[in-house]
Amino acid sequence: MRRRSFMGALCAAGSLPAFGWAAAGSPAWLAAAREPDGAYALFGIARDGSDLFRIPLPDRGHAAAAHPTAPEAVAFARRPGTFALVIDCSLGTVLHRLDAPEGRHFYGHGTFVEGGRVLVTTENDIATGEGRLGLWSRDEGYRRIGEIASGGVGPHDILTLPGDVLVIANGGILTDGREKLNLDTMRPNLSYATVAGGVDETVELAADLNRLSIRHLAHQDETVAFAMQWEGEETDPVPLLGLHRRGEAPMLARVGLAEHMLMKGYAGSVAIADGLVAITSPRGGRVHRFGLDGVFLDAHDRADVCGVAPGDRGMVLSDGLGGLLTLDASGLAPLSKADRAWDNHMVRVPV
Amino acid sequence: MRGLVLTLAVTLAPLAGHAGVEQAVDDHILPAVAAFQADTTALRSAAEADCTQEAVRPAYQSAFDAWMGVAHLQFGPLEETGRGLSIAFWPDARGMVPKAVAGLVAEADPVIDDADAFAQVSVAGRGLFAIEAVLYGESYDADDYACRLAVALSRDLARTGHALAEAWDAYAEILRTAGEPGNAAYMSEAEATRELYTALMTGLEFTKDQRLGRPMGTFERPRPTRAEAWRSGRSQRNVVLSLEALRGLAAELAEAPETDAAFARAIATAEALDDPVFAGVADPAARFRLEALQQEIASIQTATATEIGAALGVSQGFNSQDGD
Numbered sequence: 001m002r003r004r005s006f007m008g009a010l011c012a013a014g015s016l017p018a019f020g021w022a023a024a025g026s027p028a029w030l031a032a033a034r035e036p037d038g039a040y041a042l043f044g045i046a047r048d049g050s051d052l053f054r055i056p057l058p059d060r061g062h063a064a065a066a067h068p069t070a071p072e073a074v075a076f077a078r079r080p081g082t083f084a085l086v087i088d089c090s091l092g093t094v095l096h097r098l099d100a101p102e103g104r105h106f107y108g109h110g111t112f113v114e115g116g117r118v119l120v121t122t123e124n125d126i127a128t129g130e131g132r133l134g135l136w137s138r139d140e141g142y143r144r145i146g147e148i149a150s151g152g153v154g155p156h157d158i159l160t161l162p163g164d165v166l167v168i169a170n171g172g173i174l175t176d177g178r179e180k181l182n183l184d185t186m187r188p189n190l191s192y193a194t195v196a197g198g199v200d201e202t203v204e205l206a207a208d209l210n211r212l213s214i215r216h217l218a219h220q221d222e223t224v225a226f227a228m229q230w231e232g233e234e235t236d237p238v239p240l241l242g243l244h245r246r247g248e249a250p251m252l253a254r255v256g257l258a259e260h261m262l263m264k265g266y267a268g269s270v271a272i273a274d275g276l277v278a279i280t281s282p283r284g285g286r287v288h289r290f291g292l293d294g295v296f297l298d299a300h301d302r303a304d305v306c307g308v309a310p311g312d313r314g315m316v317l318s319d320g321l322g323g324l325l326t327l328d329a330s331g332l333a334p335l336s337k338a339d340r341a342w343d344n345h346m347v348r349v350p351v
Numbered sequence: 352m353r354g355l356v357l358t359l360a361v362t363l364a365p366l367a368g369h370a371g372v373e374q375a376v377d378d379h380i381l382p383a384v385a386a387f388q389a390d391t392t393a394l395r396s397a398a399e400a401d402c403t404q405e406a407v408r409p410a411y412q413s414a415f416d417a418w419m420g421v422a423h424l425q426f427g428p429l430e431e432t433g434r435g436l437s438i439a440f441w442p443d444a445r446g447m448v449p450k451a452v453a454g455l456v457a458e459a460d461p462v463i464d465d466a467d468a469f470a471q472v473s474v475a476g477r478g479l480f481a482i483e484a485v486l487y488g489e490s491y492d493a494d495d496y497a498c499r500l501a502v503a504l505s506r507d508l509a510r511t512g513h514a515l516a517e518a519w520d521a522y523a524e525i526l527r528t529a530g531e532p533g534n535a536a537y538m539s540e541a542e543a544t545r546e547l548y549t550a551l552m553t554g555l556e557f558t559k560d561q562r563l564g565r566p567m568g569t570f571e572r573p574r575p576t577r578a579e580a581w582r583s584g585r586s587q588r589n590v591v592l593s594l595e596a597l598r599g600l601a602a603e604l605a606e607a608p609e610t611d612a613a614f615a616r617a618i619a620t621a622e623a624l625d626d627p628v629f630a631g632v633a634d635p636a637a638r639f640r641l642e643a644l645q646q647e648i649a650s651i652q653t654a655t656a657t658e659i660g661a662a663l664g665v666s667q668g669f670n671s672q673d674g675d
Contacts (some may be wrong), residue, residue: 236445241542246369256474257431257447257473257474268670268674282670301426303668305669319670320668323542325535332536344675345672
């Protein structure tokens, strides 16, 4: 029923100028998945968890960047992929294919700045191992218009804060393909930058936490939550979540030893909603929630859970078994189930 | 009757997922959980009657035996609030258990006199491995702090055993109602089957790589004191008991003759090792027998994947298998 009404909207939209995200049948989230036959696709997902559209991807996807106003999204290949697809979510078509320049690969995340006129992608300069931020002009059909330094090695997630400030999770891990090369010497950081001025603030954790890779980001106003992955013994009681405001020291969110070990030293995604932060561990099949003050609230079990994004109320989670679930004050509840494996991330579409 | 159901089930391809779950809960999980509750209660009674080392050891050994019947069920009730780790904190790469126990003893920490407060002590300072450190560590007298610690640890474990049984009463229903509206743990019957299959495969991996692999270390550097529960002489016994428990779970999931035969071979090898704490890891001949046992467990994994996994249509996690 929903699908049919979407198809109706689709036909109508074809002959009309873009009307913003409502034209796409108002997807609430975007997520990539592997399908039963092994193919990969990006899905637009309605509030009730049903599919609004499906767009085939040439290979495994990772995250997507939703345009702030137009019903357009960029789906990124998983690292070390070299493609990104710009998708018209109202027509269900691919508008452009972005290919990483020679000697670069994508890390799987990106964001828009300047009101959606410029797309910023996290990339690796393969020859030097330095992180780069690729710049693409939407007005010029996503032409590559330049790049700046990311401020570290292995830039992964990136977000736009108020005032077009970019926040970048430089994971610190030098890779060849998917092989990790520098675990002993890695130095991850959280960097802040503008397109015009480059990196102007870098936050590093204590030296004994150098194996704690800063990977994924969420923000509420100017508070940034960063989720991390530990490249050491699982029993080492290191934090997997940090909270930061510019100009201040980072605050690390701690949990007890048992809760820590159940996360297997690994947070795969992070989201903020309703004044709470959630991190997911697919390895532990576990979700942790904290207050924005970094105080641990509770844990929830769900096998192979990874994607997490704000929902209408609380959060929405996705997992490798094809499940979408809501997580709010009353706990976990099923939303929908499909015959596919949801990939690492869910992206909330701007309302 | 059960044999008949299984025979019918294997003629359907793929298997209807739910049949094995119901049986595994009723015939495998709940009896093992009840046995663990009973044996940890008996351990508490033994320690309360006489807390000296010699007096408590037999009940500790029985409770550990019972733990091997549930240790592979690492989901749901054992993951709630870190319950499983508060029962058995192993492997302990950083030596946190002996440190936690030594810390309590050194300070004669009065936390042992308050059960609620003791339940908040770090999981490394509680459970079977903390009890082992007390019962098989430095000797003590009946009026020493260590004796009272043995009582407090046994009471805490019995309390956890009771809580585990209560949690399983509720969780059994969650497994049985897989796929029904509102069930967020199992959104389909197949997910419940997959949970048990994953526990089976993870348990095999754990016994091969941790229970055997940790003491084996490398050929150049064997690590016998990394064997599980070597202080209480249980390393080999734990391997045998874990394989027996996993064989029992496998039998509930599907009729799998090749898997069962592979279990039988590995269990026979494990029983014949005559190396109770894997002290032989430094001896080439004994080491060869442990390597052979690892190979036989790998064969169980292969047989399980092809015979049970394929029939159930399950595979391992998409996101949990490689990070990003």
